[in-house]
Amino acid sequence: MKRKWFLLFLILTTTSLISGCWNARELPDLALVSALGIDKNEAGKYVGTFQIINPSYVTGGLQGGGGGQGPPTTVYSSTGDNIYDVTRRLSTKSPRTLYYAHTNLLVISEDLAKKDGITNILDAFERDFEFRTTAMVVIAHRSKAEDIIKTLPPLDKVAAVNVIKTLKNTESLLGEEPTVNLQEVIHYLVSPGKEPLISGLSLKGEKKDAKKVTNAQGSSTPKARLEADGIAVIKDGKLVDWIHGKTARGTGWVLNRIKSTIVNINWEKEKAAIEYTVVRQKTKVTAHTKKGQPKISIHIHAEGDIGEVSVPVNLNDPHVLRKIEIEVEKTIKKDVHDAIHRAKENKTDTFGFGEALHRSDPKEWNKLKTDWNDVTFPKLEVDVTVEAFVRRTGLRNKSYLSELKNNR
Amino acid sequence: MEKAKISAYQLFVLIVLFELGSALLVPIAIEAKQDAWLAILLGTAGGFFLYLVYYGLFHYYPDILPTEYMQKIVGKPFGKLLAFLYILYFMYLAARMLRVFGELLITFAYPRTPLFILNALFLVVIIYTLRKGIEVVARTGELLFVILFLLTISGFMLIVISGLIDLHNLQPVLEEGMLPAVKTVLTRTLYFPFGEAIVFTMILPYLNQSKKAKLTGVYAIGLSGLTLTLIAVLNISVLGINLTTRSQFPLLSTIQTIQIGGFLERLDVYFMLFLILGGFFKISLFFYGAVAGTANLFNFKEPSKLAYPIGIAILLVSMTISSNYAEHINEGIRLIMLPIHLPFQVIIPVLLLIIAFFKHRKKRGK
Numbered sequence: 001m002k003r004k005w006f007l008l009f010l011i012l013t014t015t016s017l018i019s020g021c022w023n024a025r026e027l028p029d030l031a032l033v034s035a036l037g038i039d040k041n042e043a044g045k046y047v048g049t050f051q052i053i054n055p056s057y058v059t060g061g062l063q064g065g066g067g068g069q070g071p072p073t074t075v076y077s078s079t080g081d082n083i084y085d086v087t088r089r090l091s092t093k094s095p096r097t098l099y100y101a102h103t104n105l106l107v108i109s110e111d112l113a114k115k116d117g118i119t120n121i122l123d124a125f126e127r128d129f130e131f132r133t134t135a136m137v138v139i140a141h142r143s144k145a146e147d148i149i150k151t152l153p154p155l156d157k158v159a160a161v162n163v164i165k166t167l168k169n170t171e172s173l174l175g176e177e178p179t180v181n182l183q184e185v186i187h188y189l190v191s192p193g194k195e196p197l198i199s200g201l202s203l204k205g206e207k208k209d210a211k212k213v214t215n216a217q218g219s220s221t222p223k224a225r226l227e228a229d230g231i232a233v234i235k236d237g238k239l240v241d242w243i244h245g246k247t248a249r250g251t252g253w254v255l256n257r258i259k260s261t262i263v264n265i266n267w268e269k270e271k272a273a274i275e276y277t278v279v280r281q282k283t284k285v286t287a288h289t290k291k292g293q294p295k296i297s298i299h300i301h302a303e304g305d306i307g308e309v310s311v312p313v314n315l316n317d318p319h320v321l322r323k324i325e326i327e328v329e330k331t332i333k334k335d336v337h338d339a340i341h342r343a344k345e346n347k348t349d350t351f352g353f354g355e356a357l358h359r360s361d362p363k364e365w366n367k368l369k370t371d372w373n374d375v376t377f378p379k380l381e382v383d384v385t386v387e388a389f390v391r392r393t394g395l396r397n398k399s400y401l402s403e404l405k406n407n408r
Numbered sequence: 409m410e411k412a413k414i415s416a417y418q419l420f421v422l423i424v425l426f427e428l429g430s431a432l433l434v435p436i437a438i439e440a441k442q443d444a445w446l447a448i449l450l451g452t453a454g455g456f457f458l459y460l461v462y463y464g465l466f467h468y469y470p471d472i473l474p475t476e477y478m479q480k481i482v483g484k485p486f487g488k489l490l491a492f493l494y495i496l497y498f499m500y501l502a503a504r505m506l507r508v509f510g511e512l513l514i515t516f517a518y519p520r521t522p523l524f525i526l527n528a529l530f531l532v533v534i535i536y537t538l539r540k541g542i543e544v545v546a547r548t549g550e551l552l553f554v555i556l557f558l559l560t561i562s563g564f565m566l567i568v569i570s571g572l573i574d575l576h577n578l579q580p581v582l583e584e585g586m587l588p589a590v591k592t593v594l595t596r597t598l599y600f601p602f603g604e605a606i607v608f609t610m611i612l613p614y615l616n617q618s619k620k621a622k623l624t625g626v627y628a629i630g631l632s633g634l635t636l637t638l639i640a641v642l643n644i645s646v647l648g649i650n651l652t653t654r655s656q657f658p659l660l661s662t663i664q665t666i667q668i669g670g671f672l673e674r675l676d677v678y679f680m681l682f683l684i685l686g687g688f689f690k691i692s693l694f695f696y697g698a699v700a701g702t703a704n705l706f707n708f709k710e711p712s713k714l715a716y717p718i719g720i721a722i723l724l725v726s727m728t729i730s731s732n733y734a735e736h737i738n739e740g741i742r743l744i745m746l747p748i749h750l751p752f753q754v755i756i757p758v759l760l761l762i763i764a765f766f767k768h769r770k771k772r773g774k
Contacts, residue, residue: 023518023519023520023521101674129515129516129517129519132664132674133661133664133665134664134665134667134673183647183651183661183665186651187647187648187650187651190650191648191650355576358579358580359576359579359580360580362580362583362584
């Protein structure tokens with residue numbers, strides 16, 4: 001009998017000991033950081049801006065109607081000598097412990113990226129076990145990271161989610177923003193054969209109004225908006241150039257990052273007369289050495305539909321479609337060449353040609369890798385071939401424009 | 409020797425769990441860069457060879473433990489000394505493993521918990537199991553093996569589905585020729601994890617069908633070698649060689665990058681399960697080697713009672729073995745591989761086998 005009581009006592013004491021609550025943290029004590037912005041102030045200190053989710057305002061009216069009154073996110077900021085310093089100093093302002101496991105967005109200011117480079121600030125995020133390396137990295141274009149973080153967008157309640165969706169949308173519909181996460185940024189920073197590209201984001205409109213709740217709720221046209229804006233080219237950790245529009249798309253083609261995009265082609269002197277929508281594409285980049293000279297071949301295979309025509313053109317005719325295909329091929333080729341030309345001017349191999357050479361000819365690569373970006377890459381011979389196919393023309397064959405033309 | 413019997417399947421399961429235990433978690437063969445997978449494959453071949461050596465010894469003395477047959481092979485005083493050294497070796501390895509698992513848990517899940525608490529709790533479970541004997545360990549293995557492999561397969565599927573694999577990262581193959589890969593095998597992979605199967609010489613005598621020992625072991629080492637190769641390929645193709653080299657725990661980083669459909673992500677719990685299951689068997693089996701050896705050498709009637717004192721010794725050693733993780737890993741590579749693993753896993757068993765071979769021929773000759 002004694003033994004029984006002793007066992008019961010033992011079980012009770014051990015359950016309290018081994019239940020795993022050594023440093024348990026309750027949800028009301030945590031501040032979920034959804035986005036984090038890094039600036040540098042005049043004094044040379046880092047300024048961190050933390051977008052913190054306010055759970056009771058995020059939940060919609062359906063779940064009891066409690067939410068909806070205040071802003072769904074709140075912003076804290078603090079300064080410090082390095083990233084860890086910044087995050088710990090926030091404790092003087094925040095009643096809750098910051099929790100980074102849900103941080104999806106890291107915004108770095110353009111100034112910081114240009115002057116000091118991004119190399120010194122990323123280690124803390126990679127080392128910390130709470131922070132996820134799958135967080136998306138963006139650079140604040142023509143604005144401070146702080147302004148981006150503080151903006152309250154109209155559609156998605158949590159601003160970080162809004163930004164991520166915008167960028168992903170741009171990538172998948174326009175092919176101009178190859179989004180990168182922290183892990184990829186670090187990978188390309190370190191790799192001598194490929195330099196990172198980071199999406200840009202800018203605040204358009206009146207900056208004063210951006211952080212007001214009314215920006216998100218007041219009117220149908222918010223006074224301040226966040227916009228995907230160009231791609232930052234990073235060389236040796238520093239921002240050297242912004243690329244936009246067609247150049248950005250050309251880069252997307254080479255990187256094989258186009259999910260879908262539009263290609264406008266000219267038709268009989270009409271500019272942008274036919275629109276070709278890419279449905280799927282595949283780009284192969286291969287490197288080989290000829291007589292000690294590295295050479296890159298890019299082969300692009302694209303399939304797509306006709307999205308819009310503004311000239312009377314007979315889409316029933318396979319010969320016409322073939323002509324369109326040839327025009328599309330030319331246009332893509334031009335975009336790609338423009339992108340490569342721009343990268344060569346910047347002396348920055350953002351395409352990973354170096355990595356391709358490393359894979360195909362490691363010996364040659366070892367000779368060239370030390371001054372790949374500055375010497376070899378700008379003189380590199382690049383051969384581009386494009387194969388484009390028009391697969392479908394939508395619900396109509398000939399456009400009504402052809403009928404109009406016949407009637408006249 | 410305790411009165412216990414384990415089946416061939418149980419032995420198979422134990423060997424696989426033991427080999428995968430820690431090798432799955434920490435970077436192995438990473439010195440061979442993107443050819444790590446090749447180094448592991450070659451290491452597996454070496455693992456077969458070593459296992460056959462251990463099997464050879466078992467074949468000559470199928471009913472007694474190594475601590476006993478060492479005395480028969482090289483004479484009583486020297487054999488006893490050798491057996492004692494092996495007991496220390498197993499204890500030391502158990503302590504090393506315990507430390508690694510404690511450190512792993514702290515680094516990625518329990519940053520504020522003292523190491524001692526984690527190690528002690530982990531060891532309490534292991535002591536409990538060992539007190540129940542090898543049969544219980546084996547049955548636990550049977551149960552958990554299924555779970556571990558279901559996890560491995562589903563984890564693999566998730567990584568494939570999320571489209572993270574970039575086989576370009578494995579190129580160029582053999583950038584600097586075969587030399588780095590072969591060197592990695594001879595200085596690292598052969599001893600960790602494959603040579604550590606030496607501890608199974610303490611378990612083979614319990615096998616109920618001793619005929620099956622050879623094939624079971626070879627199959628088990630083959631399966632673990634293939635799994636490790638696959639994991640190495642996954643890690644490098646997902647993370648790239650650079651990040652894999654810099655990661656303390658590459659598999660964790662690989663699992664953390666899984667993102668499917670916006671909701672299947674943050675699957676760290678996979679890694680946690682690999683860690684706990686693998687760690688449990690790795691430590692248990694080394695620990696068991698030490699307990700069984702001590703009981704046999706010093707003629708203890710009840711080996712299970714030795715689990716407490718030896719357990720406490722292992723716990724204390726695991727705490728004092730090094731002052732930080734970097735030192736611990738460095739010791740594991742510089743101090744242990746060639747000076748300790750090589751003689752204990754390769755040289756001594758091979759010499760013993762040669763002597764046993766001649767002794768038996770002489771006997772038969774008479």
